[in-house]
Amino acid sequence: MNEYRADIISTVEFNHTGELLATGDKGGRVVIFQREQESKNQVHRRGEYNVYSTFQSHEPEFDYLKSLEIEEKINKIRWLPQQNAAYFLLSTNDKTVKLWKVSERDKRPEGYNLKDEEGRLRDPATITTLRVPVLRPMDLMVEATPRRVFANAHTYHINSISVNSDYETYMSADDLRINLWNFEITNQSFNIVDIKPANMEELTEVITAAEFHPHHCNSFVYSSSKGTIRLCDMRASALCDRHSKFFEEPEDPSNRSFFSEIISSISDVKFSHSGRYIMTRDYLTVKVWDLNMENRPIETYQVHDYLRSKLCSLYENDCIFDKFECVWNGSDSVIMTGSYNNFFRMFDRNTKRDVTLEASRENSKPRAILKPRKVCVGGKRRKDEISVDSLDFSKKILHTAWHPSENIIAVAATNNLYIFQDKVN
Amino acid sequence: MEFKLEAHRIVSISLGKIYNSRVQRGGIKLHKNLLVSLVLRSARQVYLSDPCPGLYLAGPAGSPAVPPPPPSPQQQQQQQPGEPAAGPPAGWGEPPPPPPAARAAWPEPEPQPQPQPERPAAPVTGAGDAPRGGEVEAAEAAWRRVEGAREAAEGGAAGPAGGSDGFPEGPRGARRQCGCPPGAEDRPGAPGACPRLACCAPRPAEDEPPAPPAVGPRKRGAAGVGGGPAGGPASGSSPLKKPRRNSEEQPGGAAAAAAEEEEMETGNVANLISIFGSSFSGLLRKSPGGGREEAEGEESGPEAAEPGQICCDKPVLRDINPWSTAIVAF
Numbered sequence: 186m187n188e189y190r191a192d193i194i195s196t197v198e199f200n201h202t203g204e205l206l207a208t209g210d211k212g213g214r215v216v217i218f219q220r221e222q223e224s225k226n227q228v229h230r231r232g233e234y235n236v237y238s239t240f241q242s243h244e245p246e247f248d249y250l251k252s253l254e255i256e257e258k259i260n261k262i263r264w265l266p267q268q269n270a271a272y273f274l275l276s277t278n279d280k281t282v283k284l285w286k287v288s289e290r291d292k293r294p295e296g297y298n299l300k301d302e303e304g305r306l307r308d309p310a311t312i313t314t315l316r317v318p319v320l321r322p323m324d325l326m327v328e329a330t331p332r333r334v335f336a337n338a339h340t341y342h343i344n345s346i347s348v349n350s351d352y353e354t355y356m357s358a359d360d361l362r363i364n365l366w367n368f369e370i371t372n373q374s375f376n377i378v379d380i381k382p383a384n385m386e387e388l389t390e391v392i393t394a395a396e397f398h399p400h401h402c403n404s405f406v407y408s409s410s411k412g413t414i415r416l417c418d419m420r421a422s423a424l425c426d427r428h429s430k431f432f433e434e435p436e437d438p439s440n441r442s443f444f445s446e447i448i449s450s451i452s453d454v455k456f457s458h459s460g461r462y463i464m465t466r467d468y469l470t471v472k473v474w475d476l477n478m479e480n481r482p483i484e485t486y487q488v489h490d491y492l493r494s495k496l497c498s499l500y501e502n503d504c505i506f507d508k509f510e511c512v513w514n515g516s517d518s519v520i521m522t523g524s525y526n527n528f529f530r531m532f533d534r535n536t537k538r539d540v541t542l543e544a545s546r547e548n549s550k551p552r553a554i555l556k557p558r559k560v561c562v563g564g565k566r567r568k569d570e571i572s573v574d575s576l577d578f579s580k581k582i583l584h585t586a587w588h589p590s591e592n593i594i595a596v597a598a599t600n601n602l603y604i605f606q607d608k609v610n
Numbered sequence: 611m612e613f614k615l616e617a618h619r620i621v622s623i624s625l626g627k628i629y630n631s632r633v634q635r636g637g638i639k640l641h642k643n644l645l646v647s648l649v650l651r652s653a654r655q656v657y658l659s660d661p662c663p664g665l666y667l668a669g670p671a672g673s674p675a676v677p678p679p680p681p682s683p684q685q686q687q688q689q690q691p692g693e694p695a696a697g698p699p700a701g702w703g704e705p706p707p708p709p710p711a712a713r714a715a716w717p718e719p720e721p722q723p724q725p726q727p728e729r730p731a732a733p734v735t736g737a738g739d740a741p742r743g744g745e746v747e748a749a750e751a752a753w754r755r756v757e758g759a760r761e762a763a764e765g766g767a768a769g770p771a772g773g774s775d776g777f778p779e780g781p782r783g784a785r786r787q788c789g790c791p792p793g794a795e796d797r798p799g800a801p802g803a804c805p806r807l808a809c810c811a812p813r814p815a816e817d818e819p820p821a822p823p824a825v826g827p828r829k830r831g832a833a834g835v836g837g838g839p840a841g842g843p844a845s846g847s848s849p850l851k852k853p854r855r856n857s858e859e860q861p862g863g864a865a866a867a868a869a870e871e872e873e874m875e876t877g878n879v880a881n882l883i884s885i886f887g888s889s890f891s892g893l894l895r896k897s898p899g900g901g902r903e904e905a906e907g908e909e910s911g912p913e914a915a916e917p918g919q920i921c922c923d924k925p926v927l928r929d930i931n932p933w934s935t936a937i938v939a940f
Binding site for chain 1: 616617620623627635636637639640641642644645648649652653656
């Protein structure tokens with residue numbers, strides 16, 4: 186269960202145009218895919234994603250003061266909007282956020298006076314003429330350089346980063362605190378949320394995810410392990426411990442169990458593109474909330490309710506602690522999230538229809554249409570259905586991403602990345 | 611009965627998780643340990659609310675003890691604040707961290723019983739409160755000294771209650787604190803043995819971590835009961851000391867777990883925790899004495915329980931399979 190594999194994908198994120206897709210893995214590596222330019226000759230063939238750049242973002246570290254090993258696993262990647270020819274992204278592990286610049290180089294200067302072609306210095310006595318160096322084409326090289334390192338600001342494990350719509354600041358959230366950074370300043374950050382109690386024995390909840398509002402640079406939300414969401418306004422005070430809005434759904438007493446608290450812990454929170462809704466994922470459901478209504482979500486979708494009777498086993502094998510993410514499509518009409526057995530689910534908010542699909546090589550050939558899957562919850566199992574007890578809980582889809590404008594999705598299944606596109610007729 | 615066993619099983623699983631979290635790469639995850647501690651709390655609630663005559667201590671009059679109703683959720687909330695123990699966190703700066711469960715015991719202040727009138731011995735619990743705090747802090751202090759040089763570290767709590775010394779002391783100390791002498795006399799007027807046991811139960815958990823140094827003095831077999839917590843040098847520890855070093859960094863889970871253990875108000879659980887405790891100390895010490903300690907602890911655990919307040923006989927103890935599995939695991 187705890188076998189360590191460096192290539193397990195731990196985060197997936199499209200950039201703002203959808204041209205690039207970044208993945209981070211447990212080994213601290215970032216792999217960026219770029220979509221091929223669509224060829225006029227082959228209109229039926231959509232642009233495919235190919236590897237564009239690979240670099241080592243984080244390395245394992247050791248905190249000697251606390252005798253604590255810091256994992257190099259990339260917890261989140263967030264892109265900055267593109268402002269020039271280079272691409273910028275933030276990647277973070279448990280403790281340190283880094284800003285990476287990914288840029289192309291397809292020319293190189295040649296014809297230096299003081300250096301020869303290999304870069305060695307020439308003896309000035311041998312130089313008899315002067316020439317102007319020229320840029321000559323070279324094979325495209327994509328290089329990634331760390332431009333900023335934002336370190337030493339988090340005592341606990343970073344779970345989220347979010348770029349502000351002002352493009353000048355971003356926030357990083359750990360279990361108990363949220364810090365606001367300016368991209369240009371690495372040696373200090375502002376603490377904007379601090380839920381650490383004076384007496385740690387009184388701790389009852391932790392921050393599980395946080396995100397800035399897509400348009401209002403003063404607003405952000407953070408979710409908690411108690412199943413609540415807080416909307417905060419940075420204009421109200423410097424320390425946003427007091428929320429502007431508090432979203433919580435009363436617990437259903439009939440569903441109470443040993444594990445009620447665990448399954449109500451929110452693992453992901455995402456604003457809709459419109460900024461009007463937030464979506465939260467807890468262990469068994471996805472909920473959509475209207476920012477204007479705090480006392481309950483407007484929509485609740487069951488992801489895999491058949492697991493409700495198996496919570497004890499899932500607690501034993503640690504699966505109940507899995508943190509699933511959720512995503513909106515570009516138009517906020519469909520939401521998607523992962524499940525076990527390499528299944529992922531899509532819910533159409535308008536038609537109220539949902540579908541279960543599987544990301545696996547065995548069941549899908551390239552360019553084949555994905556067949557909807559169904560889990561049989563008891564009684565007779567039809568052909569093509571899979572029974573709950575046959576589900577493979579080691580195959581979990583925690584991370585998915587949706588292209589910002591097209592129906593292209595990226596699904597991370599352990600160490601494999603699947604990219605699915607709408608079929609063009 | 612099934613609920614009780616289920617609750618037992620969940621508690622043992624939870625303790626195992628907290629223990630394993632020490633060795634996980636990347637340090638202890640606060641969130642996960644918090645959730646595990648919440649499960650522990652829920653399991654404890656069920657355990658307490660599911661009366662099972664066979665597992666409860668008979669009162670002095672011979673009447674089976676009836677467990678007090680479980681605290682209301684609000685009270686629970688207060689009682690199990692949660693985690694992050696102030697104890698030396700595993701991996702948060704203290705080199706060989708003690709088993710989280712053991713550590714966890716300390717930070718948790720004695721919750722309840724005051725709000726529940728039916729709980730016996732308000733004075734007992736009251737007494738428990740102070741010492742517990744002291745014990746916690748003393749325990750923490752002891753932890754820190756463990757790395758350093760041990761000895762007088764003494765199990766921390768030389769509190770009024772007597773402190774948390776080694777595990778064997780724990781239950782005994784707790785009992786003493788509660789005014790339940792090893793002779794197992796019931797407090798006159800106390801509604802039942804169980805409630806009293808409750809206040810006794812936590813102690814053992816508290817006592818576990820500080821174990822290492824001064825095995826001899828602390829170990830105190832029979833002497834322990836009377837000797838009180840400060841097995842020897844321990845008495846130097848001030849119960850009111852506030853070792854908060856790195857308390858922030860402590861993962862709550864361990865603390866919460868220990869707190870949960872403390873809250874378990876049944877004698878057999880207390881015994882098992884004391885067994886765990888001795889096992890932990892044996893593992894921690896990694897010395898030839900450790901094994902001996904462990905053996906002694908296991909032996910003395912049930913024995914310690916027996917005098918006076920037999921919450922469950924040895925045979926019953928042995929027959930509870932999840933527990934034995936957990937002990938073996940540790």
